[in-house]
Structures are given as structure tokens and as C-alpha cells.
Amino acid sequence: MKYDVILSGVGGQGVLSVGAVVALGAMKDGLEVKQSEVHGMAQRGGAVVAHLRISDKPIASDLIGRGTASVILSMEPLESLRYLDYLADGGILITSSEPLRNIPDYPDIEVILSRIEALPRYRVVEASALAKEAGSSKTKNMVMLGAASLHLPVKPESLRDAIREIFTVKGEKIVDINLKAFNLGREK
């Protein structure tokens, strides 16, 4: 089994936290993981991408090859298209529906969504509403992870354990809100 995921979004949207949770969850399931991410300058509101690889066998490369990703999971619709050439035939694109317009030439959102809807497999998630329902708009990333968890080879309980472990330093309440966001994303 080999499972490659492109995680994308804008610096500050919590792309790296999603990666860290999946990596830890996969480890709890006894799987091999590699997760490559970009720190530094790009995190200042720029396009951010992380490559996440999960397998039951040792993984060589930290980076995914073009046309081989099972999933593109994006926190932002424009960013979901930026790495489309990584998606394998039969792969699925999962993105949040709300645009983050921090550039002057942000395209018409309808055009972006129609591009996404032209793909054979896609899912557009109303992440903001669900995050608010969970208790904080900052948990959009965990809503998206919840939605993607239906397509990941990692047990949901392992992902929940990973969320607990990673957010525990921020306190009980933050853990609970993030778990709720994950569950909402998974169920709705």
C-alpha cells in the first residue's frame, strides 16, 4: 500500500499542523510516513505546500512524483489547483470552498470552482461554517482533515489520538475544539 497526499494552502492556514497530525496518526498505525514541508519565507501568507507519503513499506523520497498523488487536500480553492499535475488518474481533490483573497489578481471564484468540478473526483467542503460550529474559525484545517480522513489509510482513532497529542500543549479546550472540528469534517 502506498498513499501520497499533497497538502496545500496559504501560510498561516495550518497546513503544517495537518501534516503533523497525519504523520503521527500513521505512525500510531504502524505505517511508514514521510512528510516534507516548507518553512520560512513562504509561511508569510504565501502559497504553502507539503508532501505527505504513507506506506506499509519503507519510503525512499520525501517528495511525491508528478501524477502519482492519491489525494490533494487543500485549505483554499485556488491553492488546490496549483498542484493538479501531481494528482494521479483516479485521485481525488478535496478543498475548502472559501477563497482567501490576499492577492490583487485573485480569479473569479466561480471559475475556480468550475475547474474543480470538472475533475472526475473532487469534494468541496464548507469548512468555515463547520469550524465555527466547532468553536473556532482557526480549526478549518482540522475540519478539512476530518473530511479527508475518509480517504486516508489511517484509522480515525489514531488521527484523534494524534490531535490530542499535538494540541495538548495548548490546553484541554483547544484539544476539544480541534477534535470536534475533525469529527464535523468527517461526518458532514
Place this chain on the structure above:
Amino acid sequence: MSEMVLLGDEAVALGAVHAGISAAYAYPGTPSTEITEYIMAYSRRNGGRPLASWCSNEKTACEEALGASFVGKRALVSMKHVGLNVAADPFINAALLDINGGIVVAVADDPGMHSSQNEQDSRFYVDLAKVICLEPRNQQEAYEMTREAFDLSERFRIPVMVRLVTRLAHSRAVVRVGEPLEERLLHKAEDRKSWTLLPAYARRRFKVLLDKQRELHAFTEGSAHNRISLSSDFDEYGVITTGIAENYYMENIQELSYRPSHLHIGAYPIPEGKVRRLADCVKRLVILEEGYPFVEKYLRGIIPPQIQVDGKLNGRVGITGELDPDNTRGVLGLKERRGGAAVPGSLPGRPPQLCAGCPHTDTYNALRDALSGYSESIVTSDIGCYTLGALPPHNIIETCVCMGASIGMAKGAAEAGFYPVVAAIGDSTFLHSGITPLVDASVSDVNMTVIIMDNSTVAMTGGQQTVIPSEKLRKLIEGIGVDPEHIREIIPLEKNRRINTQILREEIEHRGLSVILAVRECVEIRRRK
């Protein structure tokens, strides 16, 4: 043995901790910052041991580690590749010393320039210093090689480099870790002559270093990090990989109908014997290495001239940017891989930008207003978040070269006769390398204006503490001779724009050196508090 998910940087950090280091010294720099951050967090949980601290710059960090080595303790120094330019003096000279406590220099190169101004390859410094370099290809090796590097440093009595690249530094995987070692006891170096590089002593020490080369070569020749596998039925070409380039090779070889002979290099100096053995059984060599064509250049001196070498020098592999599973295919004779869908051609880019409410934006706005009355002006700048002032909507800074260069360049431009000249530099960058050029400018009261954008943190790399707090900056600047009347302070906020513009204007008009402290905390750091 326990298992953990670690970034490559964190694996280096834990390897160093488990090797019994007493201290970790560094200046923050992407992609190396997480090494020291990890040790700091470890230290907090562990009663303050080992010591981990941010230093003024990479040179001071390296020297502090040398002091620890002098008294028998193990120490780790970490930095990004360009930091090694700053630390090159102690690093190269350290090779001549009789290293006592193990000293490991972890350097993270940034091919592809994700967060850097160049993609220089640190292995050239290893060659220059004539020491050992270990180059891990995954997180597990990052952990193990760092541990081993300390042993090698003490065994050969030289500093040892661990070379990382961004993709390993910032990639997470499961690492199986071993038993930690205790810290070393204090044990001062016995022979002071081996630590005093007076010419007469240094000549002797250089001879010692040259004599060691045979042992170093013997070590890398025998090291399991340099693995060779020869193919008995395929001689068209053989492959040399180094570091993480092997991963991309592995990713692709399933698609080959043959198995080429292969040498992987993880320990330098280059194992010449193994290279020759490989060259003996192939007609052509393919070289995959992350960074500059370092091995590739070196090869020409050791393999027969009729063997063709395919790599970065003849363009079969791209000479700039990072390697990846795709751009390593062509040279192996594999076709380009096609994805399910093409990226729409019209997507706008999304470059990084200053955070909403960033103090630098307000400083730049006031500066733009202050300079609007001059037909021409120069704004030199430096390295940090504020370098984004080069991009729209700011479009205000005109240079960014290396840490501290804004001040030196402003002085040069002003002395060449240009007016007005402004240097814009961050507080941490100023402390790293801006003080010395400001001393130069102060000595002759050069007609220029320096703006120190003091956000009281090292923001770009994630908000590390600056070595000295902001309140002390003014005293420091007065102390190096800048006229106190021309050290002014502004608080960069939109509501202060008019007054800030006026102050800037007055100091630009002052025919001599002025320093403006633009003081307001980074909003990102404030948010986290």
C-alpha cells in the same frame, strides 16, 4: 529503542543530545532553525541540560563551541549554508586544532532557495577545511550520523560537518532512537600549542592535518555510508548518488529493466577507491547529487578520461534548484511522468507578504513619504521579513545581499557621493552583522541614515529571542560614537505616519550619520504571547 516522528532537523538535534553534548550554539536560519529549537525544548524539560542558546551570529556560535571542545565537552553548532560563510574563519581554522571534546557543525543547505539568497553547497567548505562530512539521506541517518560525527570528531580530532538540505531538514519521518550518552567531564586540552595558531605552531598543525588525510580517506573508503553494488550484466552506465539524491533514484529504478552498478556516498572525503571500482565496470557515469556538482567535478581527477560523465556539468541534470523524483528521470533514460490533470496556465502566483499590521509596513510608508521630495534616492536593505519590502505594494528597498550589508553598502554609496542614502535593517540582523559597519560609518560621520526596524524578535525564522533586548540598542549605538542627537526613535503606526515622516525627513536632511530606531513588536509574536 523508541520510535518518534521527527523532522530531519530534530533528528540531528536528538542525535546530538544523545551523543552527550553539553552545549548547542546557533543563529537562527531557515532551514536549520529547528535543530536548536528542539534542543531548547528538550533542555527545558531536562533541568536546563544541555545548554542551548542563540548567539549573535554563526561565527560567535562556532567559537563558543570551540571553547567547549577546548575543555573537553561535546558541542553542536548549527546554521544555514550562508551562515557558514560567516563562520568560515573559525570552522576552517578549527581543522588545524587538536579538537578535544567532539565538535559537530550541522549545516543546512537550501537548494532551490526556498528561503535563502543563494544555493551554495557546503561540501566545498569541507574540502577546503580538509575534514569529514557526513550527509544523511533520511531522518534515521540524520540521527545516527550526528551521533557518529561526535565520535569521529574525537577520534580524528577535527570538527566534523553534518550536511543537510532543506528537503531533509524539513521533512518528518519515524526515527528509531538509541540510548543516550552522558555528558563528558571537564578535561582541558593538554597541549596549548595545538590550540594556538601562531605561524610556527600553525605550520606544524597544518602538517598534522595533511598527515591525517590518509586516515580520513581510509575511513570513508571503509565506511558503510559509502555503499557500492556492482552489476554483472549491465555496463552501459553506473550511478553515483549522494545524500537524499539516492531517494529519488530509488523512487525511479523499479521502472528500469536493468540494475545499474551504483555507489552511494554518505561520507566525505570522496571514497576514491570505490569510485574507481565503479568506473572500472561502466562506460558512462550518471551523477545525482543535491547542490552543486561537487562529486562530479572531483571525479575528473580520478576516473579515466574516456568515461562520459552525465550530470549537472553537461546539463543532463538541472544545475539549479532541487532534485526531485521527476527531474532525475531523464538522465536515467526514463520518460516524463504525466499527471491526471494539467495545472491551469492562468493561476496567479501567491508570493509571501508582510503580515497585516506588521510594523515594517508603517515604517516603509513613512519612509516613502519622507523620500518623496527627492528626485532620486537609495534604500539599501537586509535579510528578514522586511526584505519583502522589495515586492509590491511596498517596492521600496533596492538591495539585499547578506546579513548586515545594508549598512556597509549605504556607507559605500554615500562616500561615492550619492545622497540621500538610507539603510533599512532589522534589529536581529543589526546585532548579527550590522554593528561593525555602523562603527565604520560612525568613525567618519558618513552622510547616511540607518533605520533599525526593531520588532524585538527574529521574526522571519519564527520568532526567536534576539541576543540583547531592544532597550539596550540605543546605548550600544551611542557607545560606538553616533551623535545622541541623531539617534531618534519612532513608533511605526499609521496614526504616527506624519510625525514619523517628519523625523525621517529631518534625519535624512542632517548631513552626517543618523540612526532611527523604529520600535514596535512583531504582531505575529505579540499574537502568540
